[in-house]
Amino acid sequence: MENNQAMIKEFVLNRLGNVSPKSKTLVEKTELEDISVGSLKLRSPWDMLLKNISKDNVCVAGDAFHPMTPDIGQGGCSALEDAIVLARCLREALTERVGKETSKDKEDVHKRIKDGLEKYARERRWRSFMLITTAYLVGKIQQSNRSLIRFLREKFLSGMLLQALLKSADFDCGYLSHI
DSSP: OTTOHHHHHHHHHHHOOSOOHHHHHHHHTOOGGGOOOOOOOOOOHHHHHHSOSEETTEEOOGGGTOOOOGGGSOHHHHHHHHHHHHHHHHHHHHHOOBTTBOOOOHHHHHHHHHHHHHHHHHHHHHHHHHHHHHHHHHHHHHHOOOHHHHHHIIIIIHHHHHHHHHHHHOOOOOOOOOO
């Protein structure tokens, strides 16, 4: 089905349920050549804890750092968090004073960048671990058709899921001052 746009369009149309007529018309009028499919990728949460996020003066950020399913709606937000934390860590590393002057020595600047990236990796590691894990578990619970999970989801877990979603959105990535 992945490479068959007609099947994908038919699949989506059959799953629309009680959407507005405008929404259904939008899907119906979508040209087959405009349909694109990409598989969701998961980076194991254990990779966050056990593998490098930064090495020397290179690091990963955004989806390269923490690809996650869209179940908690935090992918773009966490990429923005990455940008702020990364900018703050690099700014602090590069503007740290040595005496009264900022060093311009190439080796020193390289080391400062490396130190800033390592600080960024330390600050973002657990947050990313929690987001990826939460997204994965919420997705598994939401997609399960097993009767016990469905019963628990509908009777008890909906409130817990809501709390997890709200908690994942409440994060202070710190102050990014200007130079």
